[in-house]
Amino acid sequence: MNDCVLSDEALLRLLAEDVPAGDLTTATLGIGGAPARLEFRARRAMQVCATEEARRLFELGGASRCLVFSPSGTWAEADTLLLWAEGPAGALHRVWKSAQNLVEWASGVAGAAAALTKAAWPLPVACTRKNVPGTKSLSIKAIRAGGAIVHRLGLSETLLVFAEHRLFLDMPPADTINALRQRQPEKRVVVEVGEIEEAMTWAVAGAEILQLERFPPAAVTALRARLAEAGLKPLLVATGGVTAANAMNYAAAGADLIASSAPYSAPPADVATRFVRTAQGEQHG
Known part of the structure; x- marks a missing residue:
């Protein structure tokens, strides 16, 4: 259950669909190199799925590290930490919505299956x-x-x-x-x-x-x-x-x-995301 079922090729296609020629806003603002962390949390209680795919998506997108705290198949109460990623702000912004959509859609299906x-x-x-x-x-x-x-x-x-x-x-x-x-x-x-x-x-x-x-x-x-x-x-x-x-x-x-x-x-689950601006060289565990 904790394996990523989508190939790197499939995940990269998702990124290519959403970011076909770079992130225009982040690039124009010139903030892509700033160190950052991004958290995914359950906004409401939910059955979790696809956090492994989200992690791999962040890795492919240039995050320096991504950790899953709530694997697929687990029940998460509201505000439970699902995963976080850290790295350059540009890499995290590039992957952010694609990864969030994956987790929300798959978790919605998982939640409906669990209810039934x-x-x-x-x-x-x-x-x-x-x-x-x-x-x-x-x-x-x-x-x-x-x-x-x-x-x-x-x-x-x-x-x-x-x-x-x-x-x-x-x-x-x-x-x-x-x-x-x-x-x-x-x-x-x-x-x-x-x-x-x-x-x-x-x-x-x-x-x-x-x-x-x-x-x-x-x-x-x-x-x-x-x-x-x-x-x-x-x-x-x-x-x-x-x-x-x-x-x-x-x-x-x-x-x-x-x-x-x-x-x-089923309607998608609701995943809250939060960016944190981190100090240069700051480490999290």
């Missing part, structure tokens, strides 16, 4: 692959920092049969399940369903996992009862419309897992 995970306990919460495009590595780190697990990283690793796949099939459900097992014997078959009768059809056909798209909790309870009567025990994954406000209802209804993309759209 807490509300769903004891059910595990798996976050889907519907992250903001181009942010997969940091998105996955963020949801893990909040205690969630990965639903699937992409299309290459799981058998998840949607209605959009079934539109092109001409074989009965049982034959579909058998064909999938023959071709991918080490994989479990997941089928997304939209209502109880459809779920029963695929459970009878042999699907090991049913992904219940927008089932209200009452429908999950009813399906669990129908499956028990038939002696069937597929895992039930509640997805679509599950929030921290209603997650406990899905746990009580008989779901085995919650799948959600909601944390990816």
Whole structure:
């Protein structure tokens, strides 16, 4: 969790986007060489993520030293010191906003994942692959920092049969399940369903996992009862419309897992930053 998941190349691209031709204000004022320190603190309580990426960004941007005090995955109360960097003021100004944006965005995702995970306990919460495009590595780190697990990283690793796949099939459900097992014997078959009768059809056909798209909790309870009567025990994954406000209802209804993309759209956390003008040669530990 404490490793930087973004490459130096990716981090340098972030800097290039924000500072394509130098920091005009700092350069014009002529203050770039002044010794300085910059602190990141939690303005309000927050689940922390991406302080390691921020540290590496400061290092790449010319800071002489940067220390992380609150690693990814930790809970920080208001005013907790997250990290500080020291070096020439020009280097710190260059990196400041890019690093702050990284920590705020990733910590917002982590916080939302933590809230959903807490509300769903004891059910595990798996976050889907519907992250903001181009942010997969940091998105996955963020949801893990909040205690969630990965639903699937992409299309290459799981058998998840949607209605959009079934539109092109001409074989009965049982034959579909058998064909999938023959071709991918080490994989479990997941089928997304939209209502109880459809779920029963695929459970009878042999699907090991049913992904219940927008089932209200009452429908999950009813399906669990129908499956028990038939002696069937597929895992039930509640997805679509599950929030921290209603997650406990899905746990009580008989779901085995919650799948959600909601944390990816969480508002950023609020990180306070403070510059300090330091004396030439001053050291901090």
